[in-house]
Amino acid sequence: MKKLAISLLFLTSATCFAEELSICAPNSPQPEIKQAVKWYRTSAEKNALYHQAYLVATNYVKNWVKQHHPQAKSWGVSLDIDETVLDNSWYFRDCTDLAENESDFSHYVGNPQKSVALPASKQFIDKVHQLGGYVSLVSNRDGTFEDSTGNVLKTTIANLKQQGIYFDQVVLANRRDSKTPSDKNPRFNAIQSGDYDASQMVWSNQLPAHKLIAFVGDNIQDFPNFKQLKQDKLDVNDDSYAIFGQGNFILPNPMYGSWVNNALK
Ligand SMILES: [Mg+2]
8 A cells, every 4th residue: 555655656657747748848038028028019909908008098098188178288197108108128138138127127227219109109108298287207216326338317217218208207116315216105105295215216207296187107106006016915806906007007928027026826
């Protein structure tokens, strides 16, 4: 009996080992990101999702204006930049090593100014302007970074302009002085209060304080008071998700994001 149990155990582990070998090629460098980059750069599904999200956002903003009859420039929207307005997937296609942090990301990805406008992003931004709203681009790119390849705030603005993205202000992270540079809430508050803190953020220019009525991003932390860690513990149908499609509009990013550190379930 004991012998049989041992043989079964051996057989079971041998089968598992064989299955593992047939599924996972040894030393395969980050196959997940390769597939994700291919999906992001080539799939019709990705393009359709951007059109879908921006159309839902456009309809939301149009309806809000129709219902509230706001004065021009008394309101606005916040959009993230990377993988929301600008497509940086060329970097992930060309570079086998990923930028290890958002400061590296800022100059490796931002400074070359090679990123292109994402589907429907320009049309959404133009519509917000036409309806009388401000457009703030709130990004975690490091506004304090500067080296021989450029100053991140300047190169970001140049890339946006080159792509025909018309914005009213750009507000970046201050990775040199802030203890919580990835937290966008102080920047959302600054836009709404008019009180900008240089130790927390770097900005192109300040706008008069105005209400933010919509947020667009590819990371759950592009939205006020959302944290990846907190959401990871909640039910998939938690009430907190009800605002998506109704003020918060999210886009797909299978290449990187705050989700990368979640444990596989
Ligand atoms: Mg982003």
